[in-house]
Every structure is written in structure tokens, then in C-alpha cells.
Amino acid sequence: MSVVVLGVGGGIAAYKACLLSRLLSEAGHEVHVVPTQAALKFVGRPTWEALSGHPVHTEVFDDVPGVEHIRLAEHADIVVVAPATADLMARIAGGHADDLLTTTILATSAPVLLAPAMHTGMWRNAATVDNVATLRRHGIVVKNPASGRLTGRDSGPGRLPDPDEIAEFVDLLLAEPECVDAMTQQDLAGRRIVISLGGTREAIDPVRYLGNASSGRMGRAIAQVAAARGADVHIVAAHTDVPMPSGVQITHIDSTEDLATVMDDLARHADVVIQAVAAADFAPVAAETKIKKHEGDDATGATMTLHLHQTPDVLARICSQSVQNRVVVGFAAETTPDRDQLLTLAQAKLARKGCDLLVVNDVSGGKVFGTAGTDITMVHQQGPGRRITGSKSQAAVAILDEVFALLATQ
Incomplete structure (x- = not known):
């Protein structure tokens, strides 16, 4: 069990920290909430105590004999401030x-992980x-805010990332403190990284498609960690089962043909291309109208034939582009x-496609x-390099470490 000190600043997004506290507790962490006095104007002390199961203090003088700030500082495995x-x-x-x-933070x-939330003008202010630069220089992780609707009618960067995303980040920093x-x-x-993810959908007719089991989780984890390391990240997202991370650009696609068209352009202007998408190797020759099923008492078990055509080899096309000093x-x-x-299969595919690095795993049995x-x-x-067994976020760290090493050699 890890000890998480959850600091809460005095902003309207403080209500989202309630869910974050619950998520961290449900993940098995011991959560101690430390709100500021301003935060208590948005969410009261009883709420934090009920969610965490621990007394809540805001001032050093609330528990002088316990020397609370030192006790929390020494026992914390991580300090998270959101918002x-x-x-x-x-x-x-x-x-x-x-x-x-x-x-507590000073001691x-x-x-220490900070998840900022404020108006766009305040986030972009020179001060x-x-x-933020000073905080990072002092070794504090500052996660860039999400973009979207803010308090009132304004919109832009400054939203608190979703609690689920922050909770994943906490688990990553606990597992991989380095x-x-x-x-x-x-x-x-300064690096432009294009990451394709999810599973393509290939139309059978206007209402049906062939797909695959990819959820997009691996590519999402890579994008989240890359953005946290300062990269300019552009996601090309096929069908996914997970929300996209904050602080990235996103282009949505459906089919492998769509993927090829988008990647032909984006990949030429990237420093790194990570092709984590599960793209179909074959697609149906799609019918222009809905295919009707067989009707009647004797129709059960009836069959139909789909004609398939091979889709573009997007990874090979990317690798064949004449782009200098790029990692694929x-x-x-x-x-x-x-x-x-x-x-053996991975080594053969690496040579056949011409990419700089291939990430392989066994997906048999689901x-x-x-x-x-x-x-x-x-x-x-x-030849084969590191093997990583753990969370997809941990794998993302290892993959991006390898990418950073490859960039350094160019």
C-alpha cells in the first residue's frame, strides 16, 4: 500500500478531486487529503474526511503535537496536487x-505531481x-492541463485532466519513479511525435464493418507519457475503448485507407512516428446498400461470401519516405x-518493413x-532488446526511453 498525500487547491475543479480521492483509495492507496483554506470554500472538510477515512487539516497549527507536515512529508510515497x-x-x-x-511539499x-487548473489567460501568463519552468527545474512534475470548456463560457487550455487520467499517472510515478x-x-x-492507435473498421456495407480487438490503450499510454515529457503529440485514432489523453492533437479515422491518407502527410513532418494502430491487412469489397439476411424457416445456418482486398501497408509506406533523422x-x-x-517473426517483420524499432507481444488467447x-x-x-512486463504505462516509458536513445544517435 502506498501513501498518497492529495493536496487540493482553491479552484472550482476541486470537486473533481473528490473522484480522484475515491479512485486512489479503490486502487489500494492510503490517501491523506490536505486542502488549502480556499479549497474548503468549494468542498467541505467532512467530504474529504469521509472519502479518505482520515482527519483533514489545512494549517500547521491544527495538530502541533503531531508535527503533521513532517509526518506527512516523511510517510508520503507521492504528493499529488489537483487542482x-x-x-x-x-x-x-x-x-x-x-x-x-x-x-509538506517543501519538507x-x-x-510531487501538480495537475494545474485555471483560466487559459492565467495558464499562458508569463508569470x-x-x-512552471521553476517547478520543473526543482524536480516537480507538472502535468499540462486539458483543453476544453472552462468555468463560464470560455474554452481553451486550463481544464483539470480527468481524474482517471491523473490516477493512472500517479500509479506510473509510483511504479517508475525514475x-x-x-x-x-x-x-x-520540441519533438513532433505522431502516434496511431486503436483498431480500424473496414466497411462491409453502409451499416456493418470488420474490426479487431484493439482498445487503443497502449498507444494512449505512449501519448500520455510523451506529452508529459514535453513532446508535441498528434494522435491518429481509429476505434478505441478509452478516452484520449489531455494535451494532444487528435485526428480520427475509420479505415486503413483513411489511416494511409492521414499518415502519408503527418509522418513526413514528424521526428518520431509510432505505429501502434491495429490496422486491417484485408478489407471487404463493400456493398453500396445494406446486405439483407436470408429469411424463412430454412435460412438458419445460411452462409455468404465476402470478397476481400489487401489494404495499404501503412508502416512500410512510412518507412519508405525520404525523411532524414526520423525514428519509426x-x-x-x-x-x-x-x-x-x-x-523470429518480429525480426523478420522489422527487416521487411524497415522501421527502427519493433515492439512485439503475444496476443494469443485474447x-x-x-x-x-x-x-x-x-x-x-x-536483435531483441528489453522485455517489459507490467502496466502499459510502464511499457510506454520503456519505449520512449528507447526512442530518446535512438534520436540521440542521429
């Missing part, structure tokens, strides 16, 4: 220690920009439980698709 307001971030960046939350050696350095140093800043990562989902054969966990092996031209 982190502009004022609160300014005080943390300046090293202030004028309430329980800022004092802790645990990773806030400088404060990735904090890459996020605070923004080691992928492909994925291979195989159905052989024999690891030696799995790696494994991996739609789950939070994965088992991948990264394959280079020189």
Missing part, C-alpha cells in the same frame, strides 16, 4: 511554507510560464506462445488487448 491553482503553484515555486500543504523527498527526471527535464521538448516504431501482435518463434497490463519485447536490427 493546482496559479496562486498555489506560485507559492510552491517560491518555496513558501505558509500552510500545511506548502510546508518531502517523495515525488505562470516562469513558475521517469520523473525525464518529465521534469522535458527531454522530448512499429508494433507486431502475434499469436504464437513460443517466445523464440515470436522473436491476452493484452483491452487490459491494463502487457508483456512486450523491443526488437532492433541487431
Whole structure:
């Protein structure tokens, strides 16, 4: 069980921290909520105590004998602040220690994650920009806010990311604390990364399609971690079962033909292309009108024939583009439980496609698709590399570490 100190700033998004507290508790973490005095104007102390199961304090003098700020600082495995307001971030960046939350942050050696939420103008203000840079320089992870509808009628960057997304990020930082350095140093800043994900849908007729079991979770995890490391991320999303991460551009597509058209353009202007989409190798020759089923008492068990045509090999097309100093990562989902054969198939595909890195896993028996966990092996031209077993977020960190290393050699 990990100890999570959940700080809550005084913004309207404080109500979303209630769900975040519940999600963290349900994941098995021991949650201690430390709101600011302003946060209590939005959500009262009894709510936080009921959700966390622990007493809630806001000031150092609330429990003098317990020296609460030091106790929390020493026992915390991670400190999360959601929402982190502009004022609160300014005080943390300046090293202030004028309430329980800022004092705890100043005293802790645990990773600190801030999830900002504020009006777009405040987020883009030069003072806030400088404060974010200072916070990152001090080793604090600042997750960029989401874009969308704000309080009132305004819209733009400044929304608190969904609690589910923040909770996933907390689990990642707890499991992979070494990735904090890459996020605070923004080691992928200035890099344009295009990530395709999800499963394509190939039309049979105007109302039916052929699809696959890909959920988009792996590509989503890569996009989320890449954005946290400073990259300019553009997602090309086929059908997915999960919401897309905040702080990225998104283009939606349906079929492999759509994918080929979009990627032909985006891939030419990218520093990194990660082809995590499950694209169909074959698509039906689609009927122009709805195909009617057989009717009648003797129709049960009747069959029909679909004519299939081969779809474009999008990964090979990307690799054949004349683009200098670009890294291309492909994925291979195989159905052989024999690891030696799995790696042999991956090595052959890597050579055939011409990509710089291939990520391969065994999906036989429905494994991996739609789950939070994965088992991948990264394959280079020189042979198989690291094997990662764990969450898809952990795999995303490893893949992007490999991408960063490849970029450094160009």
C-alpha cells in the first residue's frame, strides 16, 4: 500500500478531486487529503474526511503535537496536487511554507505531481510560464492541463485532466519513479511525435464493418507519457475503448485507407512516428446498400461470401519516405506462445518493413488487448532488446526511453 498525500487547491475543479480521492483509495492507496483554506470554500472538510477515512487539516497549527507536515512529508510515497491553482503553484515555486500543504511539499523527498487548473489567460501568463519552468527545474512534475470548456463560457487550455487520467499517472510515478527526471527535464521538448492507435473498421456495407480487438490503450499510454515529457503529440485514432489523453492533437479515422491518407502527410513532418494502430491487412469489397439476411424457416445456418482486398501497408509506406533523422516504431501482435518463434517473426517483420524499432507481444488467447497490463519485447536490427512486463504505462516509458536513445544517435 502506498501513501498518497492529495493536496487540493482553491479552484472550482476541486470537486473533481473528490473522484480522484475515491479512485486512489479503490486502487489500494492510503490517501491523506490536505486542502488549502480556499479549497474548503468549494468542498467541505467532512467530504474529504469521509472519502479518505482520515482527519483533514489545512494549517500547521491544527495538530502541533503531531508535527503533521513532517509526518506527512516523511510517510508520503507521492504528493499529488489537483487542482493546482496559479496562486498555489506560485507559492510552491517560491518555496513558501505558509500552510500545511506548502510546508509538506517543501519538507518531502517523495515525488510531487501538480495537475494545474485555471483560466487559459492565467495558464499562458508569463508569470505562470516562469513558475512552471521553476517547478520543473526543482524536480516537480507538472502535468499540462486539458483543453476544453472552462468555468463560464470560455474554452481553451486550463481544464483539470480527468481524474482517471491523473490516477493512472500517479500509479506510473509510483511504479517508475525514475521517469520523473525525464518529465521534469522535458527531454522530448520540441519533438513532433505522431502516434496511431486503436483498431480500424473496414466497411462491409453502409451499416456493418470488420474490426479487431484493439482498445487503443497502449498507444494512449505512449501519448500520455510523451506529452508529459514535453513532446508535441498528434494522435491518429481509429476505434478505441478509452478516452484520449489531455494535451494532444487528435485526428480520427475509420479505415486503413483513411489511416494511409492521414499518415502519408503527418509522418513526413514528424521526428518520431509510432505505429501502434491495429490496422486491417484485408478489407471487404463493400456493398453500396445494406446486405439483407436470408429469411424463412430454412435460412438458419445460411452462409455468404465476402470478397476481400489487401489494404495499404501503412508502416512500410512510412518507412519508405525520404525523411532524414526520423525514428519509426512499429508494433507486431502475434499469436504464437513460443517466445523464440515470436522473436523470429518480429525480426523478420522489422527487416521487411524497415522501421527502427519493433515492439512485439503475444496476443494469443485474447491476452493484452483491452487490459491494463502487457508483456512486450523491443526488437532492433541487431536483435531483441528489453522485455517489459507490467502496466502499459510502464511499457510506454520503456519505449520512449528507447526512442530518446535512438534520436540521440542521429
